[in-house]
Structures are given as C-alpha cells and as structure tokens.
Amino acid sequence: NILGQVAASLLWMHLYHPQGGPVNAILTGLGLGFVGDAWLAQENLYWALVPMSIWAAAGFNMILFLAAMESIPQTVYEAAEIDGASPWLQFWTITMPLIWEVLSISIVFMIIGGMKAFEVIWLLTNQSPTSDNHVIGTRMVQAMFEEFHVGEATAIAVILFMIVFFGTTVTLRLMRRETVEF
Numbered sequence: 001n002i003l004g005q006v007a008a009s010l011l012w013m014h015l016y017h018p019q020g021g022p023v024n025a026i027l028t029g030l031g032l033g034f035v036g037d038a039w040l041a042q043e044n045l046y047w048a049l050v051p052m053s054i055w056a057a058a059g060f061n062m063i064l065f066l067a068a069m070e071s072i073p074q075t076v077y078e079a080a081e082i083d084g085a086s087p088w089l090q091f092w093t094i095t096m097p098l099i100w101e102v103l104s105i106s107i108v109f110m111i112i113g114g115m116k117a118f119e120v121i122w123l124l125t126n127q128s129p130t131s132d133n134h135v136i137g138t139r140m141v142q143a144m145f146e147e148f149h150v151g152e153a154t155a156i157a158v159i160l161f162m163i164v165f166f167g168t169t170v171t172l173r174l175m176r177r178e179t180v181e182f
Helices: 002-015 022-029 045-070 074-082 087-115 119-124 136-146 150-174
Strands: none
Touching: 002 022, 002 045, 002 119, 045 087, 045 119, 074 087, 087 150, 119 136, 136 150
16 A cells, blocks of 8 residues: 555655745635645644545545445434434434444544554654654664665664554443343
C-alpha cells in the first residue's frame, strides 16, 4: 500500500503548495489569506497531516461502518419506530451498540496506522525530517540507513512493536462491552 501513500502525499503536496495551491487560494478567497502559510514547513507539518490523515482513513472506515450498519436487520428499526423512537434515539440505542465492535477495530487500525506513519512524513519533508518532525518510523529509518546504527534502529523497531501491541491491547480493553445481539 506504499504506492497509495506516495500518490496521496504528492496530491496533498500540490494542495498545500504555498504559491497557487488550492488550500491557500480558498483561504485567500474567503479573506483568510493571513492563515495561508507554508503548510509543509517544519513548524506546520503536523497541522497539515491532520486533514490528510482524516481523508486517508475516511474511505476504509466508511466501508467498515456501512457494512456493519447493513448487517443490522431493518425490523429492529421498524420496531423502534413503532415504539416512537426518533432517528437520533435509534442511532444511539440501536446502531451504535450493534456496530461498537467495528468501531473498536477501526480505532485500533487508526492507532496502528498512526504509529507506522512513515511514507507521508518522509515524502513531505523531502526525506529529511528534523528532530521536530520525527515519528518513530522516520527516526528508525534515519538511524538505520543514514547513521548506520543498526542496534539503535532495531531497538526502535522493538519499541514500536511494543507500543503498538500494548496500545492495541489497552484500546480493545477500554472499548470492550458486552456483545449486543439482535
């Protein structure tokens, strides 16, 4: 899936371009030109990654949620409607409990994706992130291939594995609920 990340990074590099990028053009058109900045400068990079990450995760998560919601029988909603439940109440009392496990897995996927964020930062910083812009993956690659510190890179990889493993375990435990069946 690296090719997808590379293509997305190139797209967002164009969108964030300081001269003529659509983001700055829209902000200037709205009278917010003072907000327009070098979005990919070292001090703004993490703020630029937020919409990119949301955009990148939206499609996959949408498919997960739609599949989970399609598996809920329509008769459950019909019964709730007969009982006088509003659409808002139906969402919180029927839909959310029945898709909770999918939501938990989605959050785990996003945590893992955030921990392995390498390609986007590596490309957006022209393969030279500063100490302010390192994530654990970029630091690991820099230690291995630029500084040739194999031991340090291996230790970082093990720490990354432990963070992802324990982060996933904690998230799944915090999100655990009784299974709701229909």
